[in-house]
Amino acid sequence: MVRNAIAGLGFDQDASMVVFPIAPFLVGGDIAPIGEAFERFVAGLTGWQPRSRDTGLRQPPKLRIEANGFEAALDRMNRQFLINTWGDGLPLNAPSQERVGWILQGSDLARDHVLGKVLPRGGIATVETIAISLAAAGGRPEYLPVLIAAMQAILDPAIEHDKWQATSGSTYPVVIVNGPIAKQIRLNAGFGLLGPDPRHPAGASIGRAIRLLLQNVGGALPGVGTMSMYGGMRYTNAVFAEDEDLLPAGWSTVAEDHFGIARGSNAVTVFVATGASNIVRRGVGKEAPDEEAQQSLARVASYLRSPSAHYAASWARGTPGALLMSQTVARQLDGLGWGKQRIKQFLWQASRIPGAQVRETGLYQWIQAAPDAQTIASADLDPWPISRTPEQLILCVAGGHHPTHNFWMQAMTPQVTGGAIELPAQWDMLIARGDEELGACEGGVCAI
Amino acid sequence: MDALEVFDPTGATEVTRLHAPRLPDLAGKTVAFLSNDMWQAHRMLPMLREMLQQRYRDIRIIAESEFPMGNVPIDRDDTVEQVLARNADAVIIGNAS
Numbered sequence: 172m173v174r175n176a177i178a179g180l181g182f183d184q185d186a187s188m189v190v191f192p193i194a195p196f197l198v199g200g201d202i203a204p205i206g207e208a209f210e211r212f213v214a215g216l217t218g219w220q221p222r223s224r225d226t227g228l229r230q231p232p233k234l235r236i237e238a239n240g241f242e243a244a245l246d247r248m249n250r251q252f253l254i255n256t257w258g259d260g261l262p263l264n265a266p267s268q269e270r271v272g273w274i275l276q277g278s279d280l281a282r283d284h285v286l287g288k289v290l291p292r293g294g295i296a297t298v299e300t301i302a303i304s305l306a307a308a309g310g311r312p313e314y315l316p317v318l319i320a321a322m323q324a325i326l327d328p329a330i331e332h333d334k335w336q337a338t339s340g341s342t343y344p345v346v347i348v349n350g351p352i353a354k355q356i357r358l359n360a361g362f363g364l365l366g367p368d369p370r371h372p373a374g375a376s377i378g379r380a381i382r383l384l385l386q387n388v389g390g391a392l393p394g395v396g397t398m399s400m401y402g403g404m405r406y407t408n409a410v411f412a413e414d415e416d417l418l419p420a421g422w423s424t425v426a427e428d429h430f431g432i433a434r435g436s437n438a439v440t441v442f443v444a445t446g447a448s449n450i451v452r453r454g455v456g457k458e459a460p461d462e463e464a465q466q467s468l469a470r471v472a473s474y475l476r477s478p479s480a481h482y483a484a485s486w487a488r489g490t491p492g493a494l495l496m497s498q499t500v501a502r503q504l505d506g507l508g509w510g511k512q513r514i515k516q517f518l519w520q521a522s523r524i525p526g527a528q529v530r531e532t533g534l535y536q537w538i539q540a541a542p543d544a545q546t547i548a549s550a551d552l553d554p555w556p557i558s559r560t561p562e563q564l565i566l567c568v569a570g571g572h573h574p575t576h577n578f579w580m581q582a583m584t585p586q587v588t589g590g591a592i593e594l595p596a597q598w599d600m601l602i603a604r605g606d607e608e609l610g611a612c613e614g615g616v617c618a619i
Numbered sequence: 620m621d622a623l624e625v626f627d628p629t630g631a632t633e634v635t636r637l638h639a640p641r642l643p644d645l646a647g648k649t650v651a652f653l654s655n656d657m658w659q660a661h662r663m664l665p666m667l668r669e670m671l672q673q674r675y676r677d678i679r680i681i682a683e684s685e686f687p688m689g690n691v692p693i694d695r696d697d698t699v700e701q702v703l704a705r706n707a708d709a710v711i712i713g714n715a716s
Binding site for chain 2: 172173176178180181182183184185187188193195196197198200202205206209212213216217218219220221223224225226227228229230231232233234235236237238239240241243244245247248252257265266267268271289292293294295296297299300303304307331333334339383387388398540542
């Protein structure tokens with residue numbers, strides 16, 4: 172992990188460090204081994220020598236895989252990728268010149284256009300690097316614009332990806348897509364949007380490509396480059412669309428809320444989740460509508476009202492998390508006078524944590540250890556709100572058209588990032604070809 | 620025999636900086652400490668400071684508490700500039716876990 176971090180700063184992947192097993196780093200741990208290694212600390216400042224004394228660009232060569240037949244070559248490639256720690260355990264497509272060239276049709280940017288360094292390792296993410304991962308992840312060219320926009324958001328320094336890439340927390344990026352592109356590329360906004368869906372395959376490939384980029388280019392290899400203890404939803408991360416067509420009148424989209432990007436424009440919104448909870452929100456069906464609405468929101472607020480240390484990292488400018496609400500529920504609540512802003516205000520108010528609980532659970536120390544003065548100054552608020560303002564809560568209309576559940580994705584996000592999605596000049600042709608190859612989508616239902 | 624030629628998915632890297640030359644000896648030198656204030660750094664770093672002071676009587680130690688502490692603060696350019704302004708010859712940074 173330290174070697175990764177050093178590489179991300181522009182050094183070779185090499186560092187003068189003294190390594191110990193975890194025990195001395197635990198609360199009350201015996202730190203005698205640190206003292207016993209004193210000479211190694213001195214040597215690190217005096218005798219240690221780096222393995223490299225040259226600066227410059229290191230461009231890895233292509234791999235040539237030989238076997239008796241294509242299928243055997245693909246098998247061998249997949250084994251080699253695992254041995255090189257480049258895979259995720261599931262079969263990959265071959266990122267060949269031909270397949271990567273096909274994927275690159277999804278962008279007018281030059282293939283060597285640099286988006287940034289993926290930290291902590293500091294591998295350089297070019298459009299070509301991104302296309303390689305999308306090709307391997309089973310993607311199509313029309314997915315590339317969303318993937319590029321998502322990676323731009325992830326590489327935005329404000330979201331501090333170097334921190335959540337390396338943390339022991341089970342972080343994973345969540346990409347919410349707004350605009351017509353979602354339907355055009357078959358991105359799910361409805362039933363099962365977080366999981367595999369053959370009729371909406373785009374989210375799985377885009378999310379898997381993000382994971383491969385974070386692992387291979389960014390060095391987030393479990394237990395080595397990322398210390399994430401559980402790993403969260405990392406096979407595909409979470410890439411889905413907001414269900415814009417059926418938003419209640421007057422409801423803004425997520426992209427409007429966070430970036431002022433007008434409805435009907437293509438945009439991504441990215442935050443970093445640390446967990447996910449399904450919330451049974453409806454009543455048993457015998458309540459009065461007003462009673463059910465009030466109780467359901469109170470129940471949701473109780474999930475938000477947890478003494479999570481991650482809230483402290485997001486408090487000043489980020490988001491405490493995203494609440495997914497189906498259009499069925501949004502329209503039902505809206506009809507009862509619960510507009511989007513009123514819901515956010517209620518949830519923010521009702522999820523405040525009593526000061527006694529903030530202290531009893533040790534959340535108080537985490538707030539005081541926050542990196543910004545505004546959050547630290549909030550420690551004595553009683554009750555303590557889970558974010559500075561209600562607007563920071565992401566409320567996304569998405570999920571199957573059913574009234575029973577909400578889905579809460581708690582975050583560790585110092586700032587929500589994102590922006591517009593750029594399409595290539597030949598976009599219409601790509602979509603037409605997608606329809607030709609996969610079958611057209613009609614009435615929100617895709618043939619495949 | 621068929622052949623499949625594929626891209627290496629790890630992308631290019633660029634080494635833009637070299638590690639500073641090591642010191643011949645710590646005697647008479649200034650050693651600064653930076654802390655992310657995690658993983659028992661509050662116990663380990665003072666112990667190391669004391670051991671260095673005992674070994675090298677003329678060493679000058681700048682404690683971690685004299686610089687910003689925490690994962691985010693020690694990552695800022697401003698913190699590096701503070702270390703340079705104090706004429707540190709070497710820096711010990713802790714703790715990663």
